[in-house]
Amino acid sequence: MTPLQIELKTSPHVKQGGSVQQIMRNVVLALLPICAFSVYHFGLSALALMVVTTLTCVATEQLFNRLSRRPATVSDYSAVITGLLLALTLPPAFPLWMAALSGFIGIALGKSLFGGLGFNLFNPALIGRAFAQGAFPGAVSTWTLPGHPERFTEFLPSTLAVPFTTPAPVDAYTAATPLGMWKFQGEHADTWDLFTGMVAGSAGETSALLILVCGLYLIARRMMNWRIPAAVLGSAFVTAGAFYLLDPGHYPTPWFVLLSGGLMLGAFFMASDMVASPMTRSGLWLYGALIGFLTVIIRFFGGLPEGVMYAILLGNAASPLIDRFIQPRPYGTRKRRAS
Amino acid sequence: MGMLSFLTGRTFPRGVHPPGLKESTRDQAIRRLPFAPRLVLPLAQHFGKPSRPVVKRHQEVVRGQVIAEADGFQSVPLHAPVTGVVEGIELMPTARGPKTEAILLRTLPGDSQAVRWSSPRDLSGLSREELIRAIQAAGLVGQGGAAFPTHLKYAVPEGHRVDTLVVNGCECEPYLTTDHRIMVEQAQEVLAGIRLALRAVGADQALIGVEDDKPDAIAALQAQIGPDDPIAVRKVKAKYPQGSEKMLIKALLKREVPSGGLPFQVGVVVNNAGTMAQLGRLLPLGEGLIERVITVAGPGVERPGNYRVPVGTPLRYLLEHVGFRGDDASHLILGGPMMGNTVSSLDVPVTKAVSGLVVLPQAQAGAVPEPIHPCIRCGRCVEACPVGLNPAELGRLAAKRRYETMQERFHLSDCFECGSCAYVCPANIPLVQYFRIAKALNRERLS
Numbered sequence: 001m002t003p004l005q006i007e008l009k010t011s012p013h014v015k016q017g018g019s020v021q022q023i024m025r026n027v028v029l030a031l032l033p034i035c036a037f038s039v040y041h042f043g044l045s046a047l048a049l050m051v052v053t054t055l056t057c058v059a060t061e062q063l064f065n066r067l068s069r070r071p072a073t074v075s076d077y078s079a080v081i082t083g084l085l086l087a088l089t090l091p092p093a094f095p096l097w098m099a100a101l102s103g104f105i106g107i108a109l110g111k112s113l114f115g116g117l118g119f120n121l122f123n124p125a126l127i128g129r130a131f132a133q134g135a136f137p138g139a140v141s142t143w144t145l146p147g148h149p150e151r152f153t154e155f156l157p158s159t160l161a162v163p164f165t166t167p168a169p170v171d172a173y174t175a176a177t178p179l180g181m182w183k184f185q186g187e188h189a190d191t192w193d194l195f196t197g198m199v200a201g202s203a204g205e206t207s208a209l210l211i212l213v214c215g216l217y218l219i220a221r222r223m224m225n226w227r228i229p230a231a232v233l234g235s236a237f238v239t240a241g242a243f244y245l246l247d248p249g250h251y252p253t254p255w256f257v258l259l260s261g262g263l264m265l266g267a268f269f270m271a272s273d274m275v276a277s278p279m280t281r282s283g284l285w286l287y288g289a290l291i292g293f294l295t296v297i298i299r300f301f302g303g304l305p306e307g308v309m310y311a312i313l314l315g316n317a318a319s320p321l322i323d324r325f326i327q328p329r330p331y332g333t334r335k336r337r338a339s
Numbered sequence: 340m341g342m343l344s345f346l347t348g349r350t351f352p353r354g355v356h357p358p359g360l361k362e363s364t365r366d367q368a369i370r371r372l373p374f375a376p377r378l379v380l381p382l383a384q385h386f387g388k389p390s391r392p393v394v395k396r397h398q399e400v401v402r403g404q405v406i407a408e409a410d411g412f413q414s415v416p417l418h419a420p421v422t423g424v425v426e427g428i429e430l431m432p433t434a435r436g437p438k439t440e441a442i443l444l445r446t447l448p449g450d451s452q453a454v455r456w457s458s459p460r461d462l463s464g465l466s467r468e469e470l471i472r473a474i475q476a477a478g479l480v481g482q483g484g485a486a487f488p489t490h491l492k493y494a495v496p497e498g499h500r501v502d503t504l505v506v507n508g509c510e511c512e513p514y515l516t517t518d519h520r521i522m523v524e525q526a527q528e529v530l531a532g533i534r535l536a537l538r539a540v541g542a543d544q545a546l547i548g549v550e551d552d553k554p555d556a557i558a559a560l561q562a563q564i565g566p567d568d569p570i571a572v573r574k575v576k577a578k579y580p581q582g583s584e585k586m587l588i589k590a591l592l593k594r595e596v597p598s599g600g601l602p603f604q605v606g607v608v609v610n611n612a613g614t615m616a617q618l619g620r621l622l623p624l625g626e627g628l629i630e631r632v633i634t635v636a637g638p639g640v641e642r643p644g645n646y647r648v649p650v651g652t653p654l655r656y657l658l659e660h661v662g663f664r665g666d667d668a669s670h671l672i673l674g675g676p677m678m679g680n681t682v683s684s685l686d687v688p689v690t691k692a693v694s695g696l697v698v699l700p701q702a703q704a705g706a707v708p709e710p711i712h713p714c715i716r717c718g719r720c721v722e723a724c725p726v727g728l729n730p731a732e733l734g735r736l737a738a739k740r741r742y743e744t745m746q747e748r749f750h751l752s753d754c755f756e757c758g759s760c761a762y763v764c765p766a767n768i769p770l771v772q773y774f775r776i777a778k779a780l781n782r783e784r785l786s
Contacts, residue, residue, distance in 0.1 A: 008681045008683055009670055009681050010680075010772045011672075011676070011677060011678050011680065011756070012771065013670060013677075013681070013697075013699060014357055014676045014677065014762065015709075015762060018765050019765050019767070020712040020715055020765050115713075118713030118714050118715050274715050274716050277716070279716055279718040279721050279731055280718070280729075327729055327732075328728070329727050330726055330728055330750045331589070331596075331726045331727050
């Protein structure tokens with residue numbers, strides 16, 4: 001027997017397998033343990049925060065796709081990632097209405113207006129986070145102690161703040177983050193507590209250990225380029241280490257810098273955003289090093305205790321430039337092209 | 340890489356690792372099929388000027404006889420693969436698309452089909468020029484797929500010297516095992532061919548590059564190398580596209596052919612192992628190239644294997660004899676699945692440079708095309724491109740139809756369409772297709 005119908009197709013006729021959806025689905029999967037730990041840590045409020053930001057992000061993406069008559073893209077999971085990441089970078093008791101607005105801004109201004117997935121210049125979750133920082137400076141720096149006994153039955157008071165009102169901090173619930181304590185009181189948190197996450201902080205940034213494990217999962221599945229977290233953390237360590245050696249009494253240890261605040265979460269899950277990072281190996285090293293360096297500089301010399309968000313956004317902004325100047329050297333050509 | 344090559348094995352930077360899929364054919368001896376009742380022999384089976392027919396309709400020809408002569412130095416002659424009768428010279432479909440002129444030859448069924456046109460000779464006294472002429476007269480072209488006339492490679496331009504003959508035994512395309520079987524079964528002929536080629540090209544040494552997944556081929560070749568032979572087998576890492584000549588030169592000699600240039604510019608000539616076997620067999624006998632080994636494999640084939648068939652055997656005949664097992668829609672790929680072309684007609688013949696026929700049934704070939712996503716700049720294509728291009732950027736420019744920028748700033752013409760970028764792309768962007776279109780339009784613009 002011979003074939004009745006022959007299909008014409010261009011090479012290659014085999015594919016490695018793996019799709020955009022698969023990558024994004026695995027990022028969501030890798031974020032889930034971090035989310036679960038956050039809910040365990042901070043209770044109902046953290047859960048509500050994640051649900052609200054995720055729903056807002058997905059709905060916003062849907063809305064803009066409708067408005068611009070583009071096909072629905074919810075199935076690529078990228079809006080879900082933005083929603084989860086945004087929640088993980090916000091304080092657990094952040095008012096839900098503010099969170100929803102930040103999610104909307106993140107997707108609308110950070111992604112949809114650029115043309116959707118693949119065209120955004122910045123990480124959309126960080127655009128949302130930057131908006132929250134600017135618009136709600138009080139709420140975004142009001143932190144909560146982990147492990148409150150009634151966290152699974154009651155919301156933290158500020159979570160349910162009436163839209164367009166700013167809740168007053170309730171002293172019984174608030175606590176300082178390790179970075180804040182270092183910056184404003186000169187106190188050092190215990191390294192082990194920082195590593196395991198038994199400290200106050202944004203909903204998903206506290207456990208360095210868990211973030212490391214989830215990040216390594218994505219690296220092992222080749223869905224994240226290990227060079228980005230390696231460069232960010234390595235550069236932050238070296239920069240902080242240099243300052244520490246200069247004046248150990250004034251500057252914290254490089255370990256403290258690595259494990260505190262949002263550096264781990266940022267290095268593994270936000271700086272590593274493929275869309276907003278350079279394409280070449282050397283470009284990635286440069287990009288990561290820039291982010292690590294800027295983080296430490298902002299932390300040590302800026303007005304705020306944390307600097308990861310701005311460092312990554314600046315890294316994102318530098319990516320097109322890095323890609324312009326750092327290109328692979330084509331076989332059989334001598335010089336790197338700089339154009 | 341580089342200094343660490345003793346750990347990682349000799350290789351080139353980047354590349355991909357598609358599954359080999361060679362299990363069904365690599366351990367089976369080369370077999371013969373009955374001769375097809377009718378052969379289709381295109382006059383342009385090689386790179387360069389087509390051959391000029393010297394036979395007429397109804398003329399009887401003997402197996403091995405010249406039926407079309409070389410049209411100048413940039414051409415090769417064509418020999419009759421079977422004893423039979425010329426049915427005519429007509430336009431016939433070819434793998435590349437447009438119909439071209441071909442000699443149709445009807446096989447005489449009762450004939451013995453022994454090669455009657457041989458004139459064994461002593462080659463030891465021949466000069467370089469005489470050897471090159473003899474190689475041209477054998478109708479020899481590169482057996483790996485490019486079909487570049489072998490004698491043209493040996494006629495190194497004035498002012499250049501070739502020090503190394505690189506023999507390509509990598510066979511990095513999935514499914515294909517022709518060169519593998521030839522190296523195992525015809526190692527003696529491969530070596531004989533290499534010794535002749537060394538003389539014809541005037542090179543000091545020959546390096547045979549074989550991928551490390553073919554230990555039996557390496558052993559067979561090594562057993563044939565004499566103590567005085569300036570010939571060595573070099574194991575290279577099994578990686579795609581190691582069998583591309585530029586990548587092999589890089590892996591074996593750490594030299595890079597200049598962008599847009601040819602291997603002789605860095606003192607190298609590259610020949611396929613199968614070409615060497617043909618040379619070593621045909622030249623001492625004074626015969627022409629009339630048959631070749633082809634891998635027929637893939638899930639759509641019942642009896643996959645390597646078959647020695649006369650040049651001109653129609654694919655239809657080949658498929659009938661190996662047992663076709665696809666459903667009603669199939670991809671018939673001439674060559675390997677990474678770089679091969681699908682054919683549009685079963686009347687297309689096996690030509691001198693066709694190394695494989697891979698049949699992928701509808702299900703395996705992915706009949707339902709995956710949706711194409713926007714590029715998420717994951718960089719996998721940049722990590723895959725063996726040439727060191729930026730396929731993502733090229734793809735982005737192609738979508739904007741900025742074909743000139745692709746060439747001027749991103750070295751489009753250095754892309755040899757190996758398919759590594761499209762192979763890894765999670766967004767399913769048809770990058771190779773984009774690049775082919777861009778190149779064609781750029782050529783049109785320049786001409």
